[in-house]
Amino acid sequence: MKFNTKTIHGGQEIDPAYGAVMPPIYQTSTYAQSTPGGHKGYEYSRTHNPTRTALEKSFASLENGKYGLAFASGMAAIDAVIKLLKPGDEVISTNDLYGGTYRLFTKVYEKFGIKFHFIGMENAKHIESYVNANTKLIWVETPTNPMLNIIDIASTANIAKKHDVLLAVDNTFATPYLQQPLNLGADIVMHSATKYLGGHSDVVMGALIVNSPKLAEKLSFLQNASGAVSGPQDCFLMLRGIKTLHLRMQRHCENAKVVAEYLKNHPKIENVYWPGFEDHPNHNTAKSQMRDFGGMISFTTKDNNYDESVRIVERLKLFVLAESLGGVESLSGHPASMTHASIPKEEREKTGVVDSLIRLSVGIEDIDDLIEDLNQALA
Numbered sequence: 001m002k003f004n005t006k007t008i009h010g011g012q013e014i015d016p017a018y019g020a021v022m023p024p025i026y027q028t029s030t031y032a033q034s035t036p037g038g039h040k041g042y043e044y045s046r047t048h049n050p051t052r053t054a055l056e057k058s059f060a061s062l063e064n065g066k067y068g069l070a071f072a073s074g075m076a077a078i079d080a081v082i083k084l085l086k087p088g089d090e091v092i093s094t095n096d097l098y099g100g101t102y103r104l105f106t107k108v109y110e111k112f113g114i115k116f117h118f119i120g121m122e123n124a125k126h127i128e129s130y131v132n133a134n135t136k137l138i139w140v141e142t143p144t145n146p147m148l149n150i151i152d153i154a155s156t157a158n159i160a161k162k163h164d165v166l167l168a169v170d171n172t173f174a175t176p177y178l179q180q181p182l183n184l185g186a187d188i189v190m191h192s193a194t195k196y197l198g199g200h201s202d203v204v205m206g207a208l209i210v211n212s213p214k215l216a217e218k219l220s221f222l223q224n225a226s227g228a229v230s231g232p233q234d235c236f237l238m239l240r241g242i243k244t245l246h247l248r249m250q251r252h253c254e255n256a257k258v259v260a261e262y263l264k265n266h267p268k269i270e271n272v273y274w275p276g277f278e279d280h281p282n283h284n285t286a287k288s289q290m291r292d293f294g295g296m297i298s299f300t301t302k303d304n305n306y307d308e309s310v311r312i313v314e315r316l317k318l319f320v321l322a323e324s325l326g327g328v329e330s331l332s333g334h335p336a337s338m339t340h341a342s343i344p345k346e347e348r349e350k351t352g353v354v355d356s357l358i359r360l361s362v363g364i365e366d367i368d369d370l371i372e373d374l375n376q377a378l379a
């Protein structure tokens with residue numbers, strides 16, 4: 001089955017009860033048993049729920065994986081992955097990454113004795129220099145947030161395999177439409193499904209997808225034991241969103257290309273970070289592992305002024321100033337004061353998150369209206 005069919009049919013079956021074409025919302029916490037243990041595969045909805053099962057099969061299908069797991073949020077999905085580890089274990093992580101991931105790693109898990117190394121990963125050899133006997137996990141986010149660097153997944157997977165270390169990829173920005181990390185050798189794919197997979201800014205959800213039955217068993221044990229599962233209503237909304245993922249992504253990419261070029265030629269703009277530019281330092285990696293370049297763009301202004309950038313995002317009208325990304329509507333953000341405020345200034349500036357940096361999630365509106373909005377905000 002091709003990707004554009006998988007979004008609609010992947011892992012889905014007609015509901016056996018009445019032939020419903022859409023998976024029903026099984027709004028139930030429990031299931032009748034004829035005798036103790038005598039049930040139809042479902043006992044309690046923290047463990048399993050039929051609407052969630054339908055979604056988990058869709059997640060697996062999209063990423064070309066065998067097993068999918070749905071969590072209450074992207075953070076809950078990441079949390080489950082880190083719970084595979086024990087005190088003394090070490091993790092090598094992308095240094096330019098989602099602020100909440102950084103916060104979970106440093107503020108929650110460091111105190112349980114897990115050590116995190118945050119490093120630039122554009123050069124795979126650099127990753128290898130941090131591997132030691134305690135290294136258990138490499139955590140990759142690509143494209144990175146908000147600097148849109150690209151990390152070579154296949155090369156990183158080779159290093160992970162050589163040292164028997166797990167490789168997890170946060171595929172939120174790219175989506176499986178653009179890149180499929182399991183095909184490139186990753187062990188775990190993670191999504192904040194809140195973003196492009198759901199696509200309508202109406203659900204908070206996380207996903208993990210794996211191929212290994214052993215890993216799937218450990219993660220579903222953690223999913224049930226810790227209990228951060230997604231409810232049936234949210235699973236239904238997510239399934240509905242996924243059906244148009246390919247159409248939305250195609251338009252996100254088309255619109256972002258026009259916006260990136262517009263910004264590049266604007267006299268007030270200093271840098272535009274978008275992996276589709278030929279002079280982007282990781283353009284070739286992006287071209288080789290991604291189908292297109294995505295809907296996310298970051299840029300800085302020439303005066304590099306905190307207040308002026310705040311005013312620009314305030315003036316934008318269609319690009320609503322808000323946390324999050326990946327919905328059909330365009331959003332703008334000021335990472336230094338919003339998504340990345342939990343990362344110390346010296347740390348964030350090392351990776352390029354300067355005071356004037358603005359991040360855009362380019363939506364699927366008419367491109368002329370988006371350019372007009374940017375024009376008035378930058379005037």
Ligand SMILES: *Cc1c(COP(=O)(O)O)cnc(C)c1O
Nearest residue numbers: 073074075098145172192194205
């Ligand atoms: C939003 C986001 C997360 C966290 O997901 P939630 O659904 O908000 O918990 C993790 N990684 C990336 C790249 C994100 O954009």
